[in-house]
Structure formats: C-alpha cells, structure tokens
Amino acid sequence: MGLWLSLCAWPLLADPFARPPHVEKAVQFWRQVYAEIDTQSGLIHDNRNPEIVYELLLLDRGDTPRIQQRDIDRRLRDYRRLLTDMAQRSPAHYTEEQRRIQALWGANVDPEELTRAAKQVRFQRGQADRFREGLERQRKYHALVTGVLKEHGLPAQLAAIPHVESSYNPNVTSHAGAAGLWQLMPATGRRFLEVSSQRDERLDVRKATQAAARLLKHNYAVLQNWPLAITAYNRGLAGVRRAVRESGSDDIGVITRDYEGRAFGFASRNFYAAVLAASDVSSGGQAGKLQPGDFTTVRLEQFLSAAAIRDEFQLEMYELQRLNPELEVRYWNGEKLLPAARNLRLPLKVGNGALAALRSLEALEGQAEQLTDRYYRIQKGDKLALLANKLDTQLQDLMDINRVRSSHRIMAGNILRLPAAMVAGLPANAQVSRQYANLNPQESAPAQQVENDFALVYGVLRDNGAERDLHRYAFEAMGLASPSPWDLRVAASIDSLLAVPQALRAPDHRDNQLLAYNEFDHAQLNADPADYLVADDHSIEIQAGETLGHYAHWLGVSSGHLRKLNGLAYRKSVVIGKRFKLDFSEVGREQFETARREYHQAMQAGYFARHRIAGVHTHALSTGDNLWELATSEYSIPIWLLRQYNPDLDFSSVLPLKYELNIPLVEQKNT
Numbered sequence: 001m002g003l004w005l006s007l008c009a010w011p012l013l014a015d016p017f018a019r020p021p022h023v024e025k026a027v028q029f030w031r032q033v034y035a036e037i038d039t040q041s042g043l044i045h046d047n048r049n050p051e052i053v054y055e056l057l058l059l060d061r062g063d064t065p066r067i068q069q070r071d072i073d074r075r076l077r078d079y080r081r082l083l084t085d086m087a088q089r090s091p092a093h094y095t096e097e098q099r100r101i102q103a104l105w106g107a108n109v110d111p112e113e114l115t116r117a118a119k120q121v122r123f124q125r126g127q128a129d130r131f132r133e134g135l136e137r138q139r140k141y142h143a144l145v146t147g148v149l150k151e152h153g154l155p156a157q158l159a160a161i162p163h164v165e166s167s168y169n170p171n172v173t174s175h176a177g178a179a180g181l182w183q184l185m186p187a188t189g190r191r192f193l194e195v196s197s198q199r200d201e202r203l204d205v206r207k208a209t210q211a212a213a214r215l216l217k218h219n220y221a222v223l224q225n226w227p228l229a230i231t232a233y234n235r236g237l238a239g240v241r242r243a244v245r246e247s248g249s250d251d252i253g254v255i256t257r258d259y260e261g262r263a264f265g266f267a268s269r270n271f272y273a274a275v276l277a278a279s280d281v282s283s284g285g286q287a288g289k290l291q292p293g294d295f296t297t298v299r300l301e302q303f304l305s306a307a308a309i310r311d312e313f314q315l316e317m318y319e320l321q322r323l324n325p326e327l328e329v330r331y332w333n334g335e336k337l338l339p340a341a342r343n344l345r346l347p348l349k350v351g352n353g354a355l356a357a358l359r360s361l362e363a364l365e366g367q368a369e370q371l372t373d374r375y376y377r378i379q380k381g382d383k384l385a386l387l388a389n390k391l392d393t394q395l396q397d398l399m400d401i402n403r404v405r406s407s408h409r410i411m412a413g414n415i416l417r418l419p420a421a422m423v424a425g426l427p428a429n430a431q432v433s434r435q436y437a438n439l440n441p442q443e444s445a446p447a448q449q450v451e452n453d454f455a456l457v458y459g460v461l462r463d464n465g466a467e468r469d470l471h472r473y474a475f476e477a478m479g480l481a482s483p484s485p486w487d488l489r490v491a492a493s494i495d496s497l498l499a500v501p502q503a504l505r506a507p508d509h510r511d512n513q514l515l516a517y518n519e520f521d522h523a524q525l526n527a528d529p530a531d532y533l534v535a536d537d538h539s540i541e542i543q544a545g546e547t548l549g550h551y552a553h554w555l556g557v558s559s560g561h562l563r564k565l566n567g568l569a570y571r572k573s574v575v576i577g578k579r580f581k582l583d584f585s586e587v588g589r590e591q592f593e594t595a596r597r598e599y600h601q602a603m604q605a606g607y608f609a610r611h612r613i614a615g616v617h618t619h620a621l622s623t624g625d626n627l628w629e630l631a632t633s634e635y636s637i638p639i640w641l642l643r644q645y646n647p648d649l650d651f652s653s654v655l656p657l658k659y660e661l662n663i664p665l666v667e668q669k670n671t
Helices: 005-012 021-035 065-087 096-105 111-119 128-151 156-166 186-192 205-223 226-235 237-247 252-258 266-285 306-312 317-323 354-365 384-390 395-401 466-478 548-555 559-566 589-608 627-634 639-644
Strands: 041-046 053-058 121-125 295-300 342-347 375-377 415-417 454-460 496-501 539-541 579-581 611-620 660-668
Touching (some): 021 041, 021 128, 021 266, 041 065, 053 096, 065 111, 096 111, 156 266, 186 589, 205 226, 237 252, 295 354, 306 317, 306 354, 548 589, 589 611, 589 639, 639 660
Antiparallel strands (some): 041 053, 041 121, 539 579
16 A cells, blocks of 8 residues: 555554653643743743753733843843853752752753753743633634544644644734744645735635645655654654654654754754644643533632642643633733632542542632732822832832833833732732733623624723723733834723724734744745755755756856766766765855755746645556656656655666555646
8 A cells, every 4th residue: 555545544553643751741841831821921941851941930011022031031041151050060069049950950960961951941931821812713713624634534633733833823924934824834835725926825724724734644645653744744844854864763752852953943843742732732622611520629718829739639730721711821820829719620530539638728828818910000199219118118129120210200000010029018909900801702791792803802901091001901911013003092991891903913923932933944845855955974865856967056066076076977867866975165065055945946836836736646556657757748747746745766776566656636726
C-alpha cells in the first residue's frame, strides 16, 4: 500500500499522538499558559527544559505594553546574571535566591549547564484569557472543522491547531503574512487556494480548513508520524526531515530534546506539545454543557486561593477552570481568591472526603475577605503628598511605582498603582471596581441588548470623561493595537455599560503566543520537503529543476571547476537526490542558500499562481513507465512537484514494478 493510502491506517495505532517524558513536561507547561495564566502575567523559564520555571511574573495592568516589556527585560537580565554568577562560584557561596534556582536544576547541576542556562532564559506570556475567547469562537466553527477533518480521514485532535495558531480567529493576519484560522502562509495557501490581491481564500474558514487538511495529509504521507507531521505544520517538511536525518531518530521526544539544527528554534520544538496542550484544555470547554456525572459540588464558606485547592486535591489548574468556566482568569492566576458562599465543582476523582478536606483547608488558609484591587482612582482635590502621608508611605515610593516625575502633575480620574501594603487603607468607594471587566453580552445581569456588530461589553468607571477609561480597559482587556485613533464621544455614569464596536478591534496578533515565526523565510516553502540548506561539509542534495549552471552562477565560479571538484565527467548531468560539493571561495554559504531558495520560491509561485492541488492519486508503476513521462505527459505536472509528494524516490535507479507513487491532482485556477 502506498504512503498516501496508509493514512487510513492511523486509527489502528496504539497511540498516534505519542507523549514521551520530555514532551509531556512541555505539554504541562503549555497547559499552564493556556489555562491558568492570563496575558497580564507570564512565566520566566528555561527554553529547553519547560519544567524549569524561575518565576511567575505578574505585570502591572495599568502599564503600557512598552513599560511591561521593560519590566520583563529587566527580570530576564536579573536571571541571566544570577545564572552566570552561579556558574563562576562555589555552591557554598550561593545567595538565597541562587539556592532556590539550584533546587530547580538539582544539586548536581554543573557550571557548564548553568552557563548554557543563562543563555536560555525566556519569558512566555500567558494566554488563558485569549484561549477562553478562542473556546467561545470555536463553538461556531467546531462542526465545520471536525467535519472536514473526518472527510479527509484525519484525527479529530488536529482541530486544536487553530487554538495555537490563531485563537480560532479567522480574521487574524500575523506579522509574517500568515492569515486566517489556520494561519497559512501565502505560498502554502496558493497550493490549494486563491491568494491574490483580489481574493484571499485563506480567510474563508471552510476553504482554509480544506487546505490545512490537505497540507496535514501531505505531511503525514511524507513523514508517516503524527508528532512529526504536526511539527512540520510549523517548521516545514524540509526542516523536520532534516531533523530526522541529522538526529538519526523519528522520535519526537529525542528530536525536541537533543536536536540542535539551524533554525529549529523554540517554536518548532514546542509546537507539537502546544497542540496537545490546546487539545487537553479545549476538549472539555467546547464539547457542550457539563453533565452532573462529570463532577462533584462543594460549597466554599471562606475565600480561598485556587492554588491551595489545586495542591490540596493534587489537581491541575486547567481541570478546575474547565469545571468552573464562569469564573474569570484572575481567580485562577491568583489575582483574586475564589469567592466565598458559592459552589465549586471538583472532579469526581477527589473522592468522598472532598468536603471534609475543604473545611480543613479553609481552617488553615481561608480568608474572611476578598483581595482588593491594587489601583486607586484619583479624586478631585487629591494630592500625592497627602495621599502618601495618609497611607503611611513615602511620597517618592508612590511616585516611583507610578513613574511620576512631579507630584503636582496628576489629574482627577487617572489610575494610580498602589503598593500592596497601601490598599487596605483606602476607603471602599475609592478602590477601582472591575465587576464588569469581562462581562459576556450573553450573560443575564445586567440586562442589555447588544447588537450583532458589537463584540463585548465593558464597564466604564468614570463619572465624566469616560472615553479615557474606555481606552484603558478595552486596550488592556481586548488587546487593541492602540487607543489613540479612537473618536468615541461618550458620557456615562459610574458602572454604566458601553458596547465596544467590533470594528474597533485590531487583529489579534500572535506576537506573544507560541509561534512568532522568526525562522526567516522557510515558511514560504512550508509544504516543500526538499532540503535547500548547505551541510557542514559544504555539500547539498541536488533538487529537481537545478542544473550545474545554476550552481556556478550562484557561487560565482565556473562549471568546469565544480565538475572537477565533484569528479563529474564532461557532458554528465547532475542527478536529483545525489550529494554535490560546492566551493564558497567567492560567495558565502548564506548568500548561496538565499539565491537557491529564491529560485525555487519564484518557480513554485509562478506555477501555483495558475494551478491548485485538488487531491492525491496513487499510481502503481507498470512495465515501461518512465518518471519524467508520467509527470509531464500523463499527469501534466512538473517533475519537482512529483518529487515533493515522493521525496524519497530514487531518480537514479530502476523502480520495482507495482511501486506506488503519490501523484498530486492539479487543476487550473479560475484567474
């Protein structure tokens, strides 16, 4: 049976989505990112060992993104200095903070490993609020996406990919040019869709899902391994095939743990784990209403942190959040305590003693009052000096935490950040209320009819000049690109509601999500399994469409020189799939690779501007078949496209009869 037809055999595998230990640790990391930590906080961690998390960094919600990034960069520098210092001194002289870091790595961590760790410190912004919005959007497209996957014989778990790529937003366009629910790059999209200045079918959910299904099917046909096929969706077929070849393994755990290939960075190593985590978190969120048999219900008598309940019952936070979806992200990330005098759902596995255990926990860690918000709205007549004196703190501390240069330059209505110790001293009516910060229009209280072209409803918390508050809260909660272009003239009373028009929402950029595709232009050849990079021994694999003249031109040397270097006789042609040595005395390796990729990109772009791949046919070779004639005459496709669907085909040997070729079925575009 041919590679393509063997797709239908995947359900027979014991576990098509393997989770070796290294991958499972990464899955746990991404479950935290997607279910427990919102976009106003994040994890400082080691980018090669996801279980090494140095700190949960809570960002100031009142700060601009630029100031938040400054705070992030400062903490990253702190950890790099700590790790570098640890590598240069004896553990006996570690500070308390360094001993905490050592415990994360283990007592036997050596200086060389710490030196590497200093270069691997990374910040991952949380995505729980975005993921929750994505779950709501997924409800609309779930039947369509799973239906198309089933039509193509693909696993239903692949429906989690849009959570990682776009948060199930079909209108997203990334900074790299990927678009739509599945974030297809232009060159990849053109293989299956119409992508032009007049029309972009990547934004059509049904057509884009069909294209993504064909791409994933192609990946699996080439790699015969779902973990690798999913990784190739991010990294490209060529990059994953190179990883398999150079690592000597097709085990996703070995590759993500050990492979150090060029451009196989954080995004590529983590894409498969992120998809598994997204599948875990979303599997309960979109499947419909919870059934009573899924959980047990207990009543909270006091305020408790979600982390305390998680630890007491040995749960994962995403399990609690899935069972209690009505609670906002801030209850799960520690900003707020779980509210008292209300029911909480727990998974059945906690056992019959859940209530008794909860009462014991409340006796130890319960609180009589909720945590207060750490912001103060400046009232008319307020002065920083008087406020600092009233709250028994230093004026300069209050100015520093708010980056205020002059104590006289404050205005009524502005938001002031407070140190935690100051909050308790504020009168209740001066503390910032956020009771409507994440109100869903479908919720019943307070009642208000929301038009279809309005996205969400937010609380406006000023009695005059409400426009400024709307800017701040919408910018913070909705991820709007910038509040400055708005021209909303509103006048609202305290805690009144305002519907924010959908048109004011900016594209939900993925800069702080997993992908942030930064591996130059490999994505332009994402569905192409050919290896266009130069090996360390300065050799390349000859690809279809290339000639000796191309190499001579790109290198700035003569064809005769290359023939002599490779022992290639006069009039002999280069053979597809064979290795060929190059001379970089005139042109650098990167310059050669760029010219080579641009040549293939242009060739493929020209072809797919006029054609699209509509399906795949299996052709069993018979006596007299010739690969070149099959491609160009019988199926009317270029030889390079035939090889893309049969990348391991040996063009220099006679293939056995009945050998099955995968033939892409091509049709003309209506352009």
